[in-house]
Amino acid sequence: MPTRKAVVLGISTLVAAIMVATAVGSYAVWVTSGDYADRLVAVGDVMVASTLLLTAIAVAVGVAAYQVTVEAPELEPEITFRCSEPNRPVFLVEPEPRRRRHRLVRFRQVEASVRIHNRGSASARNPAMRIDLLGLGGVRPQLEWRPTDWSNHLGVHAVQWDGGANLAIHGNGTRVLPDLSFENVFALSDHDAEFALQVTLAAEGFRRVHTLAVDLRTRDAYSAYCRERAAQYEDGPPLPDTCGVEECDRQAAVRLLVLHPEHGPRELAACRDCADGHEDFQRLPSLRIVDNRDRRIA
Numbered sequence: 276m277p278t279r280k281a282v283v284l285g286i287s288t289l290v291a292a293i294m295v296a297t298a299v300g301s302y303a304v305w306v307t308s309g310d311y312a313d314r315l316v317a318v319g320d321v322m323v324a325s326t327l328l329l330t331a332i333a334v335a336v337g338v339a340a341y342q343v344t345v346e347a348p349e350l351e352p353e354i355t356f357r358c359s360e361p362n363r364p365v366f367l368v369e370p371e372p373r374r375r376r377h378r379l380v381r382f383r384q385v386e387a388s389v390r391i392h393n394r395g396s397a398s399a400r401n402p403a404m405r406i407d408l409l410g411l412g413g414v415r416p417q418l419e420w421r422p423t424d425w426s427n428h429l430g431v432h433a434v435q436w437d438g439g440a441n442l443a444i445h446g447n448g449t450r451v452l453p454d455l456s457f458e459n460v461f462a463l464s465d466h467d468a469e470f471a472l473q474v475t476l477a478a479e480g481f482r483r484v485h486t487l488a489v490d491l492r493t494r495d496a497y498s499a500y501c502r503e504r505a506a507q508y509e510d511g512p513p514l515p516d517t518c519g520v521e522e523c524d525r526q527a528a529v530r531l532l533v534l535h536p537e538h539g540p541r542e543l544a545a546c547r548d549c550a551d552g553h554e555d556f557q558r559l560p561s562l563r564i565v566d567n568r569d570r571r572i573a
């Protein structure tokens with residue numbers, strides 16, 4: 276691609292050349308034509324040809340400028356909760372029958388990293404992302420995610436991040452947004468449609484809505500999901516932590532979520548031997564969770 280400066284210089288040179296050629300051509304036909312009337316006609320012809328050429332250049336420049344203004348960015352969301360695949364949130368929930376809802380169990384599963392990818396070549400100016408929770412609510416206030424919709428029985432159920440007029444996401448670039456927490460979020464038991472996150476991405480000249488299904492699982496179903504992921508990422512690198520079991524100082528290899536009936540969920544990193552054999556993990560229900568930030572999925 277030629278630079279803008281080169282294009283402007285090229286067009287100016289072309290226009291100047293046409294003007295010079297017109298002047299030279301007019302002089303040439305003036306001195307070589309026969310009588311006065313013939314000379315006038317010939318110079319007129321040269322002028323018409325020159326005007327046509329200049330008009331053609333003006334139209335081409337106009338079309339090129341229009342193309343630049345209609346070129347739009349192509350934005351895609353990436354919302355990765357720490358224990359789910361990107362854009363496919365799966366949550367462990369606990370029923371709260373008296374309140375007719377399911378609560379998202381509070382551990383690292385509720386923390387999400389959020390990005391916007393611009394797959395187009397045009398810059399995305401003034402970008403924004405709005406997330407509407409369908410069938411879920413109770414998002415707590417947090418930095419840079421402004422509540423945009425709420426109701427009495429759901430609490431906050433839509434939040435928005437605004438990049439502002441001075442921010443742009445480069446063509447084929449990625450913008451990392453502030454982390455988003457779903458701590459305190461719950462799902463309505465009597466919601467009769469799909470649980471989902473409706474993600475609206477907007478920028479100058481662009482607007483698109485993506486719907487990400489949310490998979491809510493109680494303990495047994497979530498445990499099956501954990502086994503699948505643990506098998507999938509078994510060959511990953513060891514964790515940065517040492518084994519959390521007393522008197523064991525080996526490198527940790529797995530993360531466990533111990534579901535204590537009284538003290539609630541507790542996260543622990545353990546070496547493979549302890550995770551397989553230690554009596555604490557046999558006695559209490561424990562799930563092997565995989566944190567994307569350990570495995571660098573996102």
Ligand SMILES: [Zn+2]
Nearest residue numbers: 518523546549
């Ligand atoms: Zn150990």
